[in-house]
Amino acid sequence: MxxxxxxxxxxxxxxxxxxxxxxxxxxxxxxxxxxxxxxxxxxxxxxxxxxxxxxxxxxxxxxxxxxxxxxxxxxxxxxxxxxxxxxxxxxxxxxxxxxxxxxxxDAEELLAKVRRVLQHNGRERELAQQLDEVMNAALASADMVGETGVVLDFQRAASSCATPDALALALLEAVQRFGFEACVRLCSLSATISRNQRGPASALESSLLDHLQSADASQRLHAVGPHAGFHWGKVLLFVRGLPLANPSAEREEAERIGRVRDNIALLMEGALQRLAAIDSAQAVRDLDQLSRLVQMTHQALADISARSQAQQLAVAHQCEHLNERLETSFLQLGLTSVQEDHLIELVRGHRESVLAELAQGQALDARLREISSQLRAQLKP
Missing domain, CATH: 3.40.50.2300 (Response regulator)
Known part of the structure; x- marks a missing residue:
């Protein structure tokens, strides 16, 4: 409680x-x-x-x-x-x-939001000590290698990121080394993720990222009050407390903020390129999986066709055998020639109907094999 x-x-x-x-x-x-x-x-x-x-x-x-x-x-x-x-x-x-x-x-909305905030804060408390250690290490590293080193370190870290979530975390850690908190949204082929340094973005951060995403995409930098929004298409970044313009700032501080904006823009370019590489790798995996499924389908259709042909031969053989048994039985039953002809015609009609149905099934199998072959041809590199 x-x-x-x-x-x-x-x-x-x-x-x-x-x-x-x-x-x-x-x-x-x-x-x-x-x-x-x-x-x-x-x-x-x-x-x-x-x-x-x-x-x-x-x-x-x-x-x-x-x-x-x-x-x-x-x-x-x-x-x-x-x-x-x-x-x-x-x-x-x-x-x-x-x-x-x-x-x-709304009562239900209130309870749901309270539960979400409490759960989120609980996770933050658990990670607070680890986050402080990471912050100290990141800031110490930034002091050693400088602002350019932050960008280079991010490029190296991004090259090993295999998922959008890992890339988002690397980008946020790089921004944090410049001394700013941020939230990011990555729109990949597999999913759209929104997060901050501690985990999933809060409801308020998500709404701000929604606003940034709906803004003019041709303009990459957006001033949102005293904060900065970076819109790089599939990569969106909202940086708290980073003004795009501050005429009252002293020259040294204004130059520092300008460098930070430029460096974050470089980070965004690197993140966008890496996200494209991750999406390409995912597309290759999806294509490979689809190719295997088509191959399995093609083999299954071939098996079905073979079984269908064997079934058609078996049905024809059984029908012939039935005719022979009928002719033999006629001698014992004492039927008239008209009755015998009627029974033979009846059996022949059912035989032709069954064979016609099997032939339709074979035609469908042939059509499916043709479609499967076309898919295999399209999937070949």
Missing amino acids: ANILLADDDTLTLQMLQATLEDEHQVTAVADSSAALDLALTRPFDLVLLDVDMPGMSGYECCERIKAAPQGAQLPVMFLSALTGLEERLRGYSAGGEDYLTKPF
């Missing part, structure tokens, strides 16, 4: 939130953001759900203050608001929020 803090100045909404969550979680409810901030920094909570529009301090500002404190840096925050536009979601993302719930809320 998780310990959840709710903050909303609307009494009815607060009561509805509490009633929805208290069956599964321990819930603490307050009516303003100041009280929420005090509790979040003094008591252990697993999740904070903040109304965006509250008197005094807004939910966004409250979240920023929670995240700025050491004891609240890893505490997940969800926002609740009637405003759902891109600007609002960007504000929530910039403030450090994990997800966004619209008013009026």
Whole structure:
């Protein structure tokens, strides 16, 4: 059972939130953001759900203050608001929020989002120590080899990536060595993946990547508030806190940011080329599998045809044998010649019908073998 803090100045909404969550979680409810901030920094909570529009301090500002404190840096925050536009979601993302719930809320959606955020945060806590070690190693390496070394290291790492997920992680680690957090989306033949440095992208990150993907593909760099979006077709990257233009920045900082953008563009080119290679390898594997299936089908059709021919000969033989037995039996039954002719004609008619059906089956087999042969010819290199 998780310990959840709710903050909303609307009494009815607060009561509805509490009633929805208290069956599964321990819930603490307050009516303003100041009280929420005090509790979040003094008591252990697993999740904070903040109304965006509250008197005094807004939910966004409250979240920023929670995240700025050491004891609240890893505490997940969800926002609740009637405003759902891109600007609002960007504000929530910039403030450090994990997800966004619209008013009026749906109880099932609320419970599902809470479960997802709690599970995601649990995984983050498990990986936090390992992530810190990787961060320290990556930053130390970046200091040694410099910015160009980061790009070269990524190219070497990307060349050994056999899956889109491995490539995405290598790209994110390279961006992280420049000192920025990011989320990425790779659209390969096998699947489309969206992730950050810790695992699958959050709901808010996925929505921002959706927005970037729907943007003008002819423009590769996109300013999204104080963040940067890189659109390289099948490779999309959203970098937090990387401005495309900052006139007020000092010259040295502006030059550094410019170099980072250029280097990330090189990373994107390398990632796109490697993704194309991964897709090509997958296409070759798919073609090889299809070729084997066609070969198996061709062999199966040949076997069916052989059995069909043997069956037709067996049926003809049985019919001849039946005729012979009938003629022998006529001597014992004492039938008239008219009756004998009628029986013989009846047997002959059924024999011809059975043989006609078998002939149709052979014609179908021949047609299927022809199609199989054409497929084999098309699949030959």
